Amino acid sequence: MSKLAWLNGLPLEEAKAEFLRCCGSTRWAEAMARARPFKTDTAVYSEAGWLWSQTSTEDWREAMAHHPRIGDVSKLRERFKASGAWSEQEQKGVQGAGEDVLQGLADGNREYEERFGFIFLICATGKSAQEILEQLRERIKNPPALELRIAAGEQAQITRIRLEKLLTSP
Missing domain, CATH: 1.10.3330.10 (Oxo-4-hydroxy-4-carboxy-5-ureidoimidazoline decarboxylase)
Structure with a gap:
């Protein structure tokens, strides 16, 4: 199984925990977990950037x-x-x-x-x-x-x- 398939198949809370390893913003990690499934790795990176651009200074500080x-x-x-x-x-x-x-x-x-x-x-x-x-x-x-x-x-x-x-x- 590919890592992308694994990530897409995780329960919501487990996916959120994996995304929190990448970025400590709870809001961002929750949004990434809810945005699944991703079709490609590139789609993950694109969504991550877009969602980060939607965060606030409080999210940045977190x-x-x-x-x-x-x-x-x-x-x-x-x-x-x-x-x-x-x-x-x-x-x-x-x-x-x-x-x-x-x-x-x-x-x-x-x-x-x-x-x-x-x-x-x-x-x-x-x-x-x-x-x-x-x-x-x-x-x-x-x-x-x-x-x-x-x-x-x-x-x-x-x-x-x-x-x-x-x-x-x-």
Whole structure:
């Protein structure tokens, strides 16, 4: 059975739980679960993007709250059991970073959260710790409304990557 057929055949609550692994917005996950059955993987991605565009700032903040801090690699599996392995893969570039970069991420995350009221969210896949730190330092200068929209865009990218993993991983 294909992963798409499996996903389409899940009971509603189980499908919602699978979609929550991809994006922590309850509203979005419920809408995705109700949008089934999907004919193709592409249809899943398309619907996911469209539904995300229909969400509110409250949904964005809820989704962001389901992510570990960048660099919080030691707690990924413990705190985020449903998506911890995926987060760990996505933050692979942070592993092995120098102490100065890790400290910069820790300090920057704290400052960012104080300024904006949510964690620094970036699609970390393929980025080094230094690149992430540079983005953090740049984005902290943004006005709050702009930064919230940027973070929501990063969430959309992360969701797409996680949907791909959901539909292709064994």
